[in-house]
Amino acid sequence: MIWLTWRQFRIQAWVAVVFAAVVAAALAATGPALYDLYRSSGFADCTADCGEIARNFTAQATDALNTTLYVVGTGALLLLPGLVGIFWGAPMVAREVETGTHRLVWNQTVSRRRWLVVKLVTVGLATVVVAVTISAVVTWWTVPLDEAGPGRMYPAVFSARGVVPIGYAAVGFVAGVVIGMVVRRAIPAMAVTLLAVALVQAVVPFVVREHLVTPVSATAAFDPSKIEQLGIHPDNRIDVTQGPPVRGAWVLSNTMAGPDGKEYHGPSDPVKCGRAGGPQECEQWLAGQNLRQEVTYIPPDKFWALQWREFGLLAVIAVLLSVFSLWWIQRRVA
Amino acid sequence: MSSVITTTGLTKRYGRRTALSDCTLHVPAGHVVGLVGPNGAGKSTLLQLTCGLLTPTAGTIEVLGETPHTGSPRIGFVAQDTPVYGNLTIAEHLRFGAHLNPGWDQALAEGRIAELGLDPAQRAGKLSGGQRAQLALTLAIAKRPELLLLDEPVAALDPLARREFLQGLMAYAAEHGTSVVMSSHLVADLERVCDHLIVLVNSRVRVDGDVEELLGTHHRLTGPRRDPSTLGPGRHVVQASHTDVQSTLVVRSTAPVDDPTWASDRLDLEDLVLAYMTEAGAHGRDRVLEKR
Amino acid sequence: MIEFHLDARSGVAPYLQLIQQVRHALRLGLLKEGDRLPTVKDVVARVAINPNTVLKAYRELEYEGLVQPRPGLGTFVTRTLAGGDEAIAAHEPLRRELTGWLGRARAAGLDDEDVEALLISTFREFSEERAGRRG
Known part of the structure; x- marks a missing residue:
């Protein structure tokens, strides 16, 4: 059974090995230079007021090659679940049903369940190996640039770092198998799988993730030096936000509250904040308005806790889908 | 005589469509059984219930004394259109057969492939229909089953490939005494090779039994027009057609028909099966007499 | 050794055709006492016919006293019909x-x-x- 699985899967397996090897080799070759720059720019050892150093480092580090590698590495991990779902998962049962060969193979001395278990384990293992390889290299390589940029807590980046890509790839693969089994035709199953994986990749980060760890809620007095955005509308309405208290945090909400505790939107003083006054005058005026920042965020030190919890959730989904597929193949596929 | 297949009230429905209804059968061991009926009559469904690919909606089925399940070493199945893996070679098919079946007979498999003059390095996708069917048959028999099921194995083959396939199948059955059930929508495919027949029409079993007994007990009667119900007890009218002056009846009867007003003829197998098929399809014609 | 053939359109039952062909061969002297008939497997592999049909024909010939099966060896002609x-x-x-x-x-x-x-x-x-x- 393992021989047959390997024989049917070997071309796809070689494609994946080549793909993973190319990505890993490119990152392994360029990583040391990136880390050298990370240290020599002083950014690696920087502890406070690193904004300027970070900008300098980013400017030096993001040449065309590194920018491409950053995008390709991150993109590869974001696309991997969809690709394994479409090309490994969806056709696995659907193609057999489509060509009628399921009637050939299930009439050998091997039960349908064992046939499926061997296929799920073999190809599932290949999926995990590919995801682990690419994610390990990408996670290592991107540390300096992530630190200097919006940070690896940023939702799209978070999904392409650490252990969660393994979980997404596993879910993508098993979802593809299940969809192929239910839809019974390979091409439609591939299309449905693509949609399903995209849905999981949107729903988990933007709906589920924030519930996996307890976010930090903080209030801080308004500090004009930390203003992130300041906008004044012609009707004297004012929008002001202040940067989060921790660098690299994933900010869930960030508002400015007025003295009454409600969200503050002015009205602004038309003299201080109007055309006559400069921005500094307006900021000083704002400082006297008794404003408070109310911010909810997940700090970057929760990165690994959140990684493992999300991975656990995805692993449970993959297992449940596998169990469902074993039930379905016995009952409903013929 | 022991049975290889025993069914009681076996029924299979797909949603609202009934593929097989209330089928009660005993298929004796050691025979080559023909399962004949028009397309869509339920032949495939019955065979797939027999090998365990399908589970019944109602009723029971026992095959070789147990509830059928796929993955049994005791049943060999050649599915409709004789599917094989197009991108695997013949040798690789034999290799997976050897891996997946503990009772695999590699010498038998290789011998058959050599006898057929096939190149083991050939990809199965490049084989002709007849060669592909032979490969599928080889896989099914090299696992050395006690019961071999074949779903329309020769339907898509040209006459020569058809003959060669049946030659191989019969040689195997003769040598190993394996029970065989094969379906076809053409009686001509089956009449030489089968000694037991099941006729399936519109999801129901119309008649089944030993071929010689069936041939011995069915008669075509021709005579002056009369009501078939006056034939007397023990005589089942399978098919009746009437003109102004004449009635032609196909009758199943254990006793010979000795009424001198009737001319009695034997039927061949094809006429017999066709009589049962038309009977199922055209009840309207039987009622000509009742209208009068 | 003789070879069998079958005429599907003759209306004669297949086992009777086999019997007739053996008798015919005996009459023409093509088969003589001690000759072996083809095995059941050989016959079915050649004419694609049910093995039980061949067995039935051979049993009938045996009943007529024309042939005799010897276990493990085959079926042998015991009497000739040629005068x-x-x-x-x-x-x-x-x-x-x-x-x-x-x-x-x-x-x-x-x-x-x-x-x-x-x-x-x-x-x-x-x-x-x-x-x-x-x-």
Whole structure:
């Protein structure tokens, strides 16, 4: 059974090995230079007021090659679940049903369940190996640039770092198998799988993730030096936000509250904040308005806790889908 | 005589469509059984219930004394259109057969492939229909089953490939005494090779039994027009057609028909099966007499 | 060894066709005492026929005392239907006469069907006459 699985899967397996090897080799070759720059720019050892150093480092580090590698590495991990779902998962049962060969193979001395278990384990293992390889290299390589940029807590980046890509790839693969089994035709199953994986990749980060760890809620007095955005509308309405208290945090909400505790939107003083006054005058005026920042965020030190919890959730989904597929193949596929 | 297949009230429905209804059968061991009926009559469904690919909606089925399940070493199945893996070679098919079946007979498999003059390095996708069917048959028999099921194995083959396939199948059955059930929508495919027949029409079993007994007990009667119900007890009218002056009846009867007003003829197998098929399809014609 | 063939359109049951072919071969001296009949497997592999049909034909021949199965060896002819060496020796001159007759029939303008009809009707009359004389 393992021989047959390997024989049917070997071309796809070689494609994946080549793909993973190319990505890993490119990152392994360029990583040391990136880390050298990370240290020599002083950014690696920087502890406070690193904004300027970070900008300098980013400017030096993001040449065309590194920018491409950053995008390709991150993109590869974001696309991997969809690709394994479409090309490994969806056709696995659907193609057999489509060509009628399921009637050939299930009439050998091997039960349908064992046939499926061997296929799920073999190809599932290949999926995990590919995801682990690419994610390990990408996670290592991107540390300096992530630190200097919006940070690896940023939702799209978070999904392409650490252990969660393994979980997404596993879910993508098993979802593809299940969809192929239910839809019974390979091409439609591939299309449905693509949609399903995209849905999981949107729903988990933007709906589920924030519930996996307890976010930090903080209030801080308004500090004009930390203003992130300041906008004044012609009707004297004012929008002001202040940067989060921790660098690299994933900010869930960030508002400015007025003295009454409600969200503050002015009205602004038309003299201080109007055309006559400069921005500094307006900021000083704002400082006297008794404003408070109310911010909810997940700090970057929760990165690994959140990684493992999300991975656990995805692993449970993959297992449940596998169990469902074993039930379905016995009952409903013929 | 022991049975290889025993069914009681076996029924299979797909949603609202009934593929097989209330089928009660005993298929004796050691025979080559023909399962004949028009397309869509339920032949495939019955065979797939027999090998365990399908589970019944109602009723029971026992095959070789147990509830059928796929993955049994005791049943060999050649599915409709004789599917094989197009991108695997013949040798690789034999290799997976050897891996997946503990009772695999590699010498038998290789011998058959050599006898057929096939190149083991050939990809199965490049084989002709007849060669592909032979490969599928080889896989099914090299696992050395006690019961071999074949779903329309020769339907898509040209006459020569058809003959060669049946030659191989019969040689195997003769040598190993394996029970065989094969379906076809053409009686001509089956009449030489089968000694037991099941006729399936519109999801129901119309008649089944030993071929010689069936041939011995069915008669075509021709005579002056009369009501078939006056034939007397023990005589089942399978098919009746009437003109102004004449009635032609196909009758199943254990006793010979000795009424001198009737001319009695034997039927061949094809006429017999066709009589049962038309009977199922055209009840309207039987009622000509009742209208009068 | 003889080879069987089957005529699907003859209306004669397959096992009877096999019996007739064996008897025919015995009559013509193609099969002699001690000769082996083809195995069941050989027959079915050649004519694509149900093995039980062959077994039935062989059983029938055995019942008629023409053949005898020897376990593990095959089925052997035990009796010949040809009327001894004398009758077989007579075959050749008779065949020559018949060939000559056929040549004359063709020269007289008879086609195959005419010849066949004439042969069969004459043969029938001849048989009936002999039967009548005996009865």
